[in-house]
Amino acid sequence: MKADYQELVDEISALLGAPATLENRDFGLIAFGAHDSDDASAMDPVRTRSILTRKSTPAVRAWFEGFGIARATGPVRIPAAPEAGVYRDRLCLPVRHRGVVLGYVWLLDASPGPAPDRLAAAMEVAARVGALLADEERASADLSRELRAALTAEPDWRLDLALAALRAALGPGAEGLHAVVCVAPWPGGDGPPVRVAPGAAALCTVPWPAPGGREAGAAAGGRSSGGRAAGGRGPGGGSGGREAGAAAGGPFPGRHAVAALVRLRSAEALSPATTAGARLCDAAGPGAVAGIAGPRRGLAELPAAWAEATAAARAALAEPRLGPVAPWSSVGPYRLLTALPAAARDDAAVRPLLAPVHAELARTAETFLDCAGQAGRTAAALGIHRQTLYYRLSRVEQLTGLDLDSGEDRLLLHMVLKARAL
Template structure:
């Protein structure tokens, strides 16, 4: 395929008499034609960097995206920016069946007349761009990635297509990768042979076939490898394995919830499996902390004291040691907690209610931090949160 794409770029460059590049939707360079050594002197800084590094910077990607290249269905021109070392470009969207697979870029110095899109050279270049789209649509995992996102929301046709390609009874699991505050890198390729990935809001869903339904270790290993390539503070969640693709929505909720917990529970960070969440599996089902405990939650010292004391099974000695306070100070704080909440801390039910709301508050605070970087539609946001 690489040779075929290179031939397309060479021919488009010849047709429009301009240096040409082919990039995928992540702005990863796939092929280029400089039209001989003498053409190298006409390259702008952005294109030279793209050729040398096989990619573009985040700022460059945002600059070009601002001109609507991701929505374009026909040729368009992007302007020059002399201060940034950017020349004017002709952009030919590379699509197949309406889906964007990248762009053909030409440094034509503005010569191509877009007022007459049917002129022979431009019309043939557009046909070649469509051919590049057909080729890119056949890349391994390309169709799987397109079907994965709707399958997570329960789209039956997409689920059936995935099942046909993977096998109806193949053991699979889902991984939710939750990037840190810096967000997802512009060029993302999940590690691991056979993995399929799709962006879901600020998260990445990775569908992974497994050798055995009772063994999610390959998914944990993939998650650990992926986190090395994501920003600091990133976490991952692994769903319980199932056979086939029928349970992908449920598995996605499990993976998202496990990644949420890994972000707030150091003992489970940075990769948490659904099967190891324990009581957190009940906490993630809650809509949020009980409003009846709002007064306590406004006091960070008492909130921390209550959580440590409960996590240490109500042991004054262990809780005081972890909090680095005198035991009498701990008793005083517990009295204040009882007064603020109206709970009987000697009652198991009251202690359970308090523990659940404290963990729910921690989880909600972690979710709020991730939502500051969330993007996309309501449907995407719902998938991101694992709404039920």
């Protein structure tokens, strides 16, 4: 499919005598023609960024759309604007199919510009591009429906039917090696933009919190703008975040997650999945994270892979240092903690320590345990004197009845402190 787009872009470049660039309607780069000019102004900041990052900024998109390109049915000339990083005039050919704009072909414009018959021929090629994009969107919508059904089906005959339908939709590729990616939160319920996740065999949106991780929305409930929440590690160790977020039902009401099935070349190389996760996080906006399941061949273990991907995303939401892209293999104890039901993550002995009034003590205890019980490292990490640390740890013992010299008590306390974010 990519070769088809490239051939059509090259055909437009030849017709109009200028290198062409094809973007989808979300200004994501699809293909671009060869550029061999010595004119430095031809590669202005906007064009360079589009090619190097395969996308344009929202400001650039809004600026170009201000010229009516989304409504136009013919070529649109756009004047240079050096203050906006556009050093040369542009010629935009809207790519439409059945009246719907699906993308844009961009060329550098020069007076007097291409002859009318050449422009008409280029618009005919753009219409062929539109037909290809429409076919791809239809295929993507079909795969999205089948993937969503497979991820949300109950574990009975309905799951068997959903997996069979997904196998049929994917064709021979269904039995290949792949990784499942979960990106959350995804704003709104619409599907992810086509081409936003390179290498993805299928994409869909699912409700978030996801099945198997129903506390995920509350997992990030207390994350303040400074990072981790309550009792947590934001600036000043403020204590109001997590409890308030959880009480409100989590910070992402009505939002969704994106699931992506990404093809892999080998089980040792997760880069296609991490790249897709990073791209989807960029598209989702600030605060989004990606969890990546372990590689699998075929679809038989799709539910288990989805559980791993959602758990890794929940871990990254709870512990920002793990993200924004977190493979399942990298989330450490959260592989176990995310599998526990909410009730099992509570402990009567530790519960008093988790009260908002004791947030600083909880933070001290968690840092002490993260530092393997080394007082010097802990005091340095917290920026406090050792005597202050010893006093706080004694208060932790008094509140919980736990003995911090006991390995088992330390393990219990550490697990509960880590699990509270979930």
